[in-house]
Amino acid sequence: MSGPFLEEFAAGFTISLVWLTIHxxxxxxxxxxxxxxxxxxxxxxxxxxxxxxxxxxxxxxSSLKSLIYFLALTPLVAIPFLLRITVxxxxxxxxxxxxxxxxxxxxx
Amino acid sequence: xxxxxxxxxxxxxxxxxxxVLVIGPDILSPSDLYDRFSGDDASQDMGxxxxxxxxxxxxxxxxxMLTIRGSRVYGAISPTTLFTGWILVxxxxxxxxxxxxxxxxxxxxxGVFSIWDALSAAPIILGMISGLIAxxxxxxxxxxxxxxxxxxxxxxxxxRMYVRKIVEDHLGGxx
Numbered sequence: 251m252s253g254p255f256l257e258e259f260a261a262g263f264t265i266s267l268v269w270l271t272i273h274x275x276x277x278x279x280x281x282x283x284x285x286x287x288x289x290x291x292x293x294x295x296x297x298x299x300x301x302x303x304x305x306x307x308x309x310x311x312s313s314l315k316s317l318i319y320f321l322a323l324t325p326l327v328a329i330p331f332l333l334r335i336t337v338x339x340x341x342x343x344x345x346x347x348x349x350x351x352x353x354x355x356x357x358x
Numbered sequence: 359x360x361x362x363x364x365x366x367x368x369x370x371x372x373x374x375x376x377x378v379l380v381i382g383p384d385i386l387s388p389s390d391l392y393d394r395f396s397g398d399d400a401s402q403d404m405g406x407x408x409x410x411x412x413x414x415x416x417x418x419x420x421x422x423m424l425t426i427r428g429s430r431v432y433g434a435i436s437p438t439t440l441f442t443g444w445i446l447v448x449x450x451x452x453x454x455x456x457x458x459x460x461x462x463x464x465x466x467x468x469g470v471f472s473i474w475d476a477l478s479a480a481p482i483i484l485g486m487i488s489g490l491i492a493x494x495x496x497x498x499x500x501x502x503x504x505x506x507x508x509x510x511x512x513x514x515x516x517x518r519m520y521v522r523k524i525v526e527d528h529l530g531g532x533x
Binding site: 255256258259260261262263264265266267269270272276284286287290291294311313314315316317318319320321322323324325326328329332335336338339 | 372402404407408410411414415418422425426429430431440443444447450451454455471475476478479481482483484485486487488489490492493496497499500501503504
């Protein structure tokens with residue numbers, strides 16, 4: 251499943267730059283999003299994608315499949331967080347608890 | 359309506375188009391997909407890999423959501439919701455690591471996740487980390503190289519009423 255290191259590395263690098271461009275374009279706000287950021291991220295992604303076209307299709311496909319199978323570890327990573335939430339006795343977002351906290355701060 | 363709501367709608371449309379483009383053709387021909395899923399070359403089939411990923415990712419997402427909803431963090435504990443959530447999370451782990459695409463699909467312990475699967479992704483993971491560092495550098499450079507923006511103007515009457523309505527809706531059950 252593994253191809254030459256540099257080809258797979260280039261595929262990963264391109265994924266991150268394309269992600270940045272999608273994020274910048276989908277959260278664009280006129281006057282708030284830097285035009286320079288939009289330009290640089292778009293140009294970087296275009297250049298990275300262009301350079302990636304010289305990498306064999308099989309190598310890119312193999313890299314993506316490796317990444318997808320690697321992500322299978324995600325549920326294991328999530329378990330400690332979910333266990334902590336399950337055994338937690340905190341109710342800090344409970345509306346009743348919020349109301350009680352509010353009334354305490356008012357009385358002070 | 360504020361700008362975040364507009365962004366949210368756009369993100370939903372982009373996500374829907376992306377998901378339909380990636381798994382739509384395979385979902386439309388399930389019998390062909392099953393044959394490929396249990397074939398010898400299943401682990402080399404990109405469509406199969408993506409559908410396998412989507413399956414356990416959806417189970418994990420719904421399971422996590424139910425686990426969080428059923429826990430005490432957001433109110434009274436709900437054992438049924440909590441139990442259902444954990445069943446989905448455990449199912450997600452089974453699908454992701456045990457029931458893997460290939461000729462041994464129905465013989466789960468022979469398709470179990472191996473350390474080689476994780477190690478073979480090392481180059482692309484390193485590339486993604488390098489790309490993220492480059493992305494942070496691009497963002498930092500573009501922010502530092504431009505003059506600071508003027509202060510954001512205050513809310514107008516419509517926006518103020520909208521925010522007030524959201525706050526009142528969220529506190530509606532309290533008073």
